[in-house]
Amino acid sequence: MSKTRKPHIIGEEYEINIVQTPPPGPPEYELVDAWPHSRQVSGKDQRTSTPMIMSCIALIIAIVAIIISLGLIKPPIILSSSTSTVTTAYITTTTTVITTTTETRSTTILLTTTTTAYITTTTTVTTTYITTSTTT
Amino acid sequence: MGWHKYQVHTFHHVIRGIIYECQRAMPNEAIGFLVGMYCNWNEEYFTMIDDYIPVKGSGSPYHVTMDASTVGEALKILEKKYNDTKHFITGWYHSHPGYGVFFSNVDLISQLTFFNQPYHVALVVDPKKSEYGFFKLSINGKPVKVSYAVWRKVYE
Numbered sequence: 547m548s549k550t551r552k553p554h555i556i557g558e559e560y561e562i563n564i565v566q567t568p569p570p571g572p573p574e575y576e577l578v579d580a581w582p583h584s585r586q587v588s589g590k591d592q593r594t595s596t597p598m599i600m601s602c603i604a605l606i607i608a609i610v611a612i613i614i615s616l617g618l619i620k621p622p623i624i625l626s627s628s629t630s631t632v633t634t635a636y637i638t639t640t641t642t643v644i645t646t647t648t649e650t651r652s653t654t655i656l657l658t659t660t661t662t663a664y665i666t667t668t669t670t671v672t673t674t675y676i677t678t679s680t681t682t
Numbered sequence: 683m684g685w686h687k688y689q690v691h692t693f694h695h696v697i698r699g700i701i702y703e704c705q706r707a708m709p710n711e712a713i714g715f716l717v718g719m720y721c722n723w724n725e726e727y728f729t730m731i732d733d734y735i736p737v738k739g740s741g742s743p744y745h746v747t748m749d750a751s752t753v754g755e756a757l758k759i760l761e762k763k764y765n766d767t768k769h770f771i772t773g774w775y776h777s778h779p780g781y782g783v784f785f786s787n788v789d790l791i792s793q794l795t796f797f798n799q800p801y802h803v804a805l806v807v808d809p810k811k812s813e814y815g816f817f818k819l820s821i822n823g824k825p826v827k828v829s830y831a832v833w834r835k836v837y838e
Contacts, residue, residue, distance in 0.1 A: 562767070565721045568723045569721070571834040575833040575834060577831060578833065579694075579697075579832040580830065580831045581815065679783065
């Protein structure tokens with residue numbers, strides 16, 4: 547059974563049939579290409595979906611690598627405050643003040659000082675976020 | 683540009699043939715008619731394209747026009763090949779060699795003037811990139827991309 551309509555085609559009017567039929571489909575037909583949905587796709591769309599998956603995997607690997615590298619770059623900072631008692635000696639103290647800016651996740655060395663001191667009495671060195679190496 | 687859920691069903695040999703015609707016309711644009719049926723199934727209307735008729739036209743890399751005489755020839759071919767009440771011209775195709783699949787303002791004027799029925803679709807092909815897309819007019823007369831499915835007989 548078919549319905550009819552009067553269409554306007556290139557300046558002419560004539561009746562056309564609206565055909566009552568299902569769209570092509572399996573098992574008689576296989577889908578070669580479709581937009582926007584790719585159902586049971588063979589050929590072209592399969593080729594395009596593989597690089598998509600690979601790109602996603604590459605992106606995840608890149609993100610993980612960035613996170614790991616940021617963790618490695620971060621210098622070993624002595625977080626605890628330490629108190630040490632030093633008796634009479636020549637002491638060379640190298641103090642490096644390191645700050646970490648959280649916004650850019652980069653490490654900036656603000657100040658490096660090398661001091662040599664002759665200490666005769668008991669000295670207390672307290673460091674916070676400071677690495678101290680002592681050579682006697 | 684919007685997207686419409688209206689469906690176009692066509693066949694691999696039709697798309698392959700149209701792309702070939704467009705590649706043959708390069709660097710100029712190619713133009714022709716889409717032949718098919720207006721179908722209904724489960725209250726869903728769709729356009730089924732099962733053939734095409736290339737039309738001679740005067741073309742350049744950036745425009746193409748159909749010659750009036752060749753339009754008459756194309757309609758004669760249609761009558762000869764499909765002597766039934768089901769097949770008719772369901773739209774047109776043309777190429778954009780190397781500059782992508784889109785619907786230009788000139789294309790829109792052609793669509794509004796000659797292919798303004800709900801079953802009329804336009805196929806735009808970029809033969810350089812082997813890309814293509816189907817367009818039609820929305821209720822508001824704006825061009826929209828429509829979904830399509832390209833099928834191939836299993837024994838092919």
